[in-house]
Amino acid sequence: MSPEFQTAIALGLVVAAAAFFVTRWLRARKKTGCGGGCGCSSSKKF
């Protein structure tokens, strides 16, 4: 795998990571909810 090819793939992954955040942000604007990831299980009410 040549260094140039490696650089291209690496930059492609960076773009994909950036796109992931943009998509997440757009989705969050439409839906309400915690955004996920933290486990939105509610506490018990006492």
Add this chain to the structure above:
Amino acid sequence: MTPLSSLKPGQRGVITRLPADEQLATRLREMGVLRGTEITFVRSAPLGDPMEFRLRGFDLSIRRADAAQVLITLDSAQMATETMRPVQPVPPAHVVSTGPTKTVLSVSHVPTAPPAGEPRTEAHPKSYAVVGNPNCGKTTLFNALTGLRQKVANYPGVTVEKKSGQFIGQHGEKVELLDLPGSYSLGAHAPDERITRDVLLDLRQDTPRPGRVLCVVDASHLERNLYFITQVIELGLPTIIALNMIDVAQAQGTPVNAERLSEDLGVPVIPVQATRRETLLPLRLALSRADIPHSVWTPELPSIWTRAADKVAACWPGQTNSDSRGPRDPQARMKAAILLSSTDSDTASVATELGAGPALSASIGQRTTLDKELPEWRETIVAERYARIGKLCHAAQGGMTAISDKLTQRLDDLLTHKAFGWLVFFGMMVLMFVSIFTIASYPMDWIESGFGLLSGAVQEAMPPGDLRDLLTDGVIAGVGGVVIFLPQILILFFFIGLLEDTGYMARAAFLMDRVMSKVGLHGKSFIPLLSSYACAIPGIMSTRTIENPKDRLVTILVAPLMSCSARLPVYALMIAALLPSESVWLKGAIMMGLYLLGTVAALLFAWLFKKTILRGETPIFLMELPPYRLPSLRQIASQMFQRAGLFLKRAGTVILAIAIILWFLATFPKMNPPEGAPEPSKTEQLQHSFAGRIGHALEPALEPLGMDWKIGIGLVAAQAAREVFVGTMSIVYNVETGEDQQDGALVQTLREQKRSDGTAVFTPLTCLSILVFFVLSMQCVSTLAVVRRETNSFRWPIFQFCYMTGTAYLASFLIYQGGRLLGFQ
């Protein structure tokens, strides 16, 4: 007559008068505190407040000042020895079929089938709303029925959890369940209770009311549970009752005759034990039935009240039958009853929530009539309902009186003792934090070795290049640096799950209420704050149980100060860098000190906000103390695995993406030295990169805190997720030193770092400064997003970010500069 607060432990009285404060009186009535009710004082919390009372077979805690407003006469009669009559055997679990109801009806109510042509919003042919009191085992039953076939979302507009699931019925059809928040009454007070009310009354556009209702009743607290359940039954929907905790009821000497209860209420009553799946088959079969009866049970309330409710219901928008003598839609009547029963201060808001329209003025008029013709009608309505419920319970339980739960009493004598109570509480906290350092260290070493081997394997397998660097220095270092803390997080959740499941959490709120009330909150606020030790997001969501909007907002604003699990990796890293070879007890003590710092800061700011920008009265505190239960290890393990899954999912998505982007920022743009010039060093390359430039831009602000530009990069990255700080340090220092993870922990690398003047970067003072900064600052975009939704504004999350980050900066500054002045390093 004497105030309730004057009772001595073990002393019993009979209620003679409720408080003049209508809001307090309404809440007390709904919990069964009525004139003529026998009430026994059990104990008070270690600080003297609140007080725990026993009535109608359950324990209720009330603040002393509120109890002082309730008047009683002392019961001087000797308490009769609870006779041990032969215990009636519990009927075996089976599907109960019902015949025609024998319910006696009030004058103006005629039994009806659901009115023909009445539009019924039914989400699915076999869909159930699952309702019940808090602590009745509703969620345990829901989980047992649906297993993994669950979906968790949110109700739009509020961050109240919407939990739906399904199971396969006896004919292979899907049966859907919607788990609604626990509620004591349809006269809802808290946001989550309003969700239950609104779904049952079909007021939510986003959540059509399920066509049927599954009521979960705690058989060991039948009387109190039936208050809410009878209200639900009055709605006239197809209903099944799951009579849960039949084993507990039997053990306390009050087994319930499900057949008799079913006959009296006119709905199927299925005995179950939610923790034992083998008892659920009859319930599954019942839920699969094609035809579920509509009950026509009513509580036989005074006709003057029923007429008033009918007149208000007739004015309700959408009511075509304006003849108040004719059949009345039971749901319209219930809405009218809720509106009529609301306190004067709440009437307008309740009318808006229920969509009363012109019925509002009708309700005000009818209230005036009721005041004249039936004085104390509010008390009478509730008392009549409880009287009917009392007859139901007497018939179903054969007149048995519950033997008080001696184990719970003995445990509470210890766990809420003036001295031992606090000892046990703090002891448990110490045990939790020391466990995090001791037990977790073994799996942490394994995980670290695993990632090290992976990194080495990638380096060997691939030729040098950017992709190899991304994988080893970015992905493996970044993600691995976070995943390594999974064991510690699991231990934390294990302890929290244990405290919740055993019923100790309620005692913690009981213990802490006095402290909380000093800052203008009450013990219920402690539970969202305690939950925030795991994550502020569910903690903030659980503030929906707090009725007063100002108190809720204050709790939301201070909840992120409680050290969440995301901070744990940062704490562990910095404490290890601070004290590499000290004992785990000292490390545990420092860790606990950080948690204490966050807690104290939360209480201080709560006090400040309640005195200034969110001034308000100290709220009513009424809280049931459930009996202690053996924890369900399966449930705790399930929660731990769920948490682990979510943590790894987050590591595999958000943190992975951040690690990739950070690597890019720390690597590009690359320096292109002129031909013949020497290759730039890793440090020069890092300084030239985007990350380096951001770090350098922040450095003047961070230098007074003892931090340099590399730590600055970590702080910026931590805005997305706090634990990313650790991964960022891994990336930044790996990039700089070129060492891979196998050569030693990140801790060692950090301790070896030197500034340009040769002094160490991560001195004890710097480590402390970073720790304090992380305790106090607002560094979670997800939390800010939830706060925005919960408060429905941008103002409060911005305010929260500013006050927390400002406080963190000031505190770190004082620690570092103050320490240096005192001669520390």
